[in-house]
Amino acid sequence: MSIEQNLPTSRKIQLGGIALLVALGGADIATTYLGLQQGLSEGSPLAHHLMDNFGMLGGVIGLDSIAIASVITASEVIHRRFGFAATNLVIGVANAVAADNVINNLHLML
Numbered sequence: 123m124s125i126e127q128n129l130p131t132s133r134k135i136q137l138g139g140i141a142l143l144v145a146l147g148g149a150d151i152a153t154t155y156l157g158l159q160q161g162l163s164e165g166s167p168l169a170h171h172l173m174d175n176f177g178m179l180g181g182v183i184g185l186d187s188i189a190i191a192s193v194i195t196a197s198e199v200i201h202r203r204f205g206f207a208a209t210n211l212v213i214g215v216a217n218a219v220a221a222d223n224v225i226n227n228l229h230l231m232l
Contacts, residue, residue: 132206139213140194146220147186153227154182162230189220 154164158178164170166185173181193216201209 132210136197136201136206136209136213139210139217140197142217143190143193143213143220146217146224147190149224150220150227151182151186153224153231154186155179157227157231158182160231 155178158164158173164173164182169181169185171181172184175181176184193213197209197212200212
């Protein structure tokens with residue numbers, strides 16, 4: 123039996139949501155970087171600080187890495203306290219925000 127077969131369905135949903143978040147984070151990195159290359163500016167003071175210290179691409183990767191790590195950590199804490207339903211809600215909201223960022227970045231570039 124594989125590890126995947128031993129996981130409960132709710133945990134598989136959670137891991138799928140995290141995988142989607144990582145994919146959307148990658149898309150956000152790419153679209154933000156392309157937008158910055160076209161002359162758009164980042165509105166976050168934290169992003170400005172990271173880009174000043176680590177370069178444009180390093181700052182964007184750092185910012186999205188912090189966001190993804192925060193959601194994963196929060197989802198584990200919420201899972202232990204409230205269960206899978208609340209965890210999946212948090213991951214779903216994070217995915218919606220990440221997708222909105224990607225859509226906004228694409229809209230601003232066009």
